């Protein structure tokens with residue numbers, strides 16, 4: 009299995025409006041909109057670059073150290 | 076690292092075409108119904124927000140103007156603007172306005188009220204638009220066009236102001252259509 013990056017994006021599903029901005033800006037094509045309801049990154053693809061968090065209009069994304 | 080560009084990234088052009096066409100002839104405002112029907116079809120039939128995620132001309136327009144052209148100040152949005160109360164409240168208000176347009180068009184069609192050929196921005200600023208109205212058209216058809224164009228223009232103005240102050244696609248946080256389609260999708264997948 010490929011090694012996961014030390015940091016990753018975490019989406020607050022309560023705040024996310026499923027606009028898809030994060031999907032659009034993610035350079036790794038890691039972000040997805042699940043069931044038209046919230047965004048969620050594919051863990052194996054997310055490198056924790058923070059592009060999505062920077063663009064999210066609802067500030068629903070935080071880049072955190074993987075636990 | 077650069078994101079892949081797709082054809083739908085150029086849909087912002089439709090926003091410009093739509094408002095220009097309505098300026099030339101108000102009857103083109105009817106095309107705005109596409110922006111009302113498509114997201115609902117995606118949400119109800121497909122259970123997704125693909126319209127918002129890809130094909131919304133306004134979303135693409137705000138992205139281009141805010142990010143690519145760099146017009147956005149990118150301030151943090153206040154919590155109340157992102158909150159559920161404002162989002163759902165604004166959605167109800169917006170759709171009440173939409174149904175009011177249908178009601179007024181019905182009144183005009185029933186000859187209870189006469190045609191008002193003005194475009195109203197932000198529910199108060201009235202712009203005389205009579206040079207765009209081709210006479211000979213059924214009055215209720217024209218009335219609906221004036222109403223819909225007013226609503227589209229009003230929401231575009233709010234969206235642009237939000238884009239300028241906050242992050243580019245801030246309008247999408249409280250966009251009535253976005254809120255409605257997310258609500259539909261959530262309801263569809265709630266077991």
Ligand code: SF4
Nearest residue numbers: 024025027028030064
């Ligand atoms: S940009 Fe933010 S609000 Fe929009 S889908 Fe992504 S996480 Fe959700």
Ligand code: SF4
Nearest residue numbers: 034054055057058060
């Ligand atoms: S942190 Fe970077 S790689 Fe991960 S989802 Fe966000 S934009 Fe994509």
Ligand code: SF4
Nearest residue numbers: 127131134247250253
């Ligand atoms: S939230 Fe509204 S403006 Fe934003 S992409 Fe969806 S329909 Fe378009």
